Amino acid sequence: MASGYGDASQKIDYVFKVVLIGDSAVGKTQILARFARNEFSLDSKATIGVEFQTRTLVIQHKSVKAQIWDTAGQERYRAVTSAYYRGAVGAMLVYDITKRQTFDHIPRWLEELRAHADRNIVIMLTGNKTDLEDQRAVPTEDAKEFAQKEGLFFLETSAMEATKLEDAFLTVLTEIFNIVNKKNLAADENQSNSNPASLTGKKILVPGPGQVIPGKKACCSS
Numbered sequence: 001m002a003s004g005y006g007d008a009s010q011k012i013d014y015v016f017k018v019v020l021i022g023d024s025a026v027g028k029t030q031i032l033a034r035f036a037r038n039e040f041s042l043d044s045k046a047t048i049g050v051e052f053q054t055r056t057l058v059i060q061h062k063s064v065k066a067q068i069w070d071t072a073g074q075e076r077y078r079a080v081t082s083a084y085y086r087g088a089v090g091a092m093l094v095y096d097i098t099k100r101q102t103f104d105h106i107p108r109w110l111e112e113l114r115a116h117a118d119r120n121i122v123i124m125l126t127g128n129k130t131d132l133e134d135q136r137a138v139p140t141e142d143a144k145e146f147a148q149k150e151g152l153f154f155l156e157t158s159a160m161e162a163t164k165l166e167d168a169f170l171t172v173l174t175e176i177f178n179i180v181n182k183k184n185l186a187a188d189e190n191q192s193n194s195n196p197a198s199l200t201g202k203k204i205l206v207p208g209p210g211q212v213i214p215g216k217k218a219c220c221s222s
C-alpha cells in the first residue's frame, strides 16, 4: 500500500533514486510534475540540464522517499550521463504513443541505461499520452513484446489525464522495495545485530524484474 504526497517532518526509511529518460517532448517533465505535485501543464518548456523532485510514500508500512530525476531528451541540453545514472535503482523509459520515432529510439536509450546504470536497475517502459488514442502510432502489442523480450515492466500512461502514472511508479518502487527488503532480511538472518540502514547515497545491486531468486541474498555495494 502506498499513499499521499508526504510530510517533510516524517521519518524516512528508504530513499530510491529513479531516473526518467526518453526522447524530447515525450512528456518526462509532466510525468514528474504529475507524480510529485499532481500538476500538469500543456505549456511545458524543454528541460535544460537536470532537475529532481521527491515524493514520500508509504510502502508496506515503511516510509519511502522517491527521488525522481528528469533530464533533457535533447542531446545538447543533457546532464552529464554517468552522474545522472549514478545511484539510480529505477528507471522510467518513456516514449510517446503518437510518435513512432520515439519508440524506435527506445533501444538506444536502453543501451545507454545499461551502459551507465546499475545492471540490475528496475525498468518501466512507459508509453505516454494515451489521451491521444486517435493519433496512436505505436501499437500496444509492439511495446509489450519489446518489454517482454528485454525483461522490462510495461505500462501506457497519460500525464495529462493522470492515467496509470501512479501504477507505473508504484510498480517500480514496490519492486525495488521488495528486493531491498529481501536483502535486509537476509542480512538479519546472517548477522543478528545488522542495521537495515536507509539507502540514501548508496548504490544498490538489485535483481531485475522477474529475476528475484527466492532465498538468494540480493547483493549490495556502496
Ligand SMILES: Nc1nc2c(ncn2[C@@H]2O[C@H](COP(=O)(O)OP(=O)(O)OP(=O)(O)O)[C@@H](O)[C@H]2O)c(=O)[nH]1
Pocket: 022, 023, 024, 025, 026, 027, 028, 029, 030, 031, 041, 042, 043, 044, 045, 046, 047, 048, 071, 072, 073, 074, 128, 129, 130, 131, 132, 157, 158, 159, 160, 161
Ligand atoms: N496530450 C498529452 N500531452 C502531454 C502529455 N504529457 C506531456 N504532454 C505534453 O507534451 C509536451 C512535452 O512535454 P514535456 O514533459 O516537456 O516533455 P519532455 O519529455 O520532458 O521533453 P524534454 O525536456 O525536451 O526532454 C508538452 O506540451 C506537454 O504538455 C500527455 O500525457 N498527454
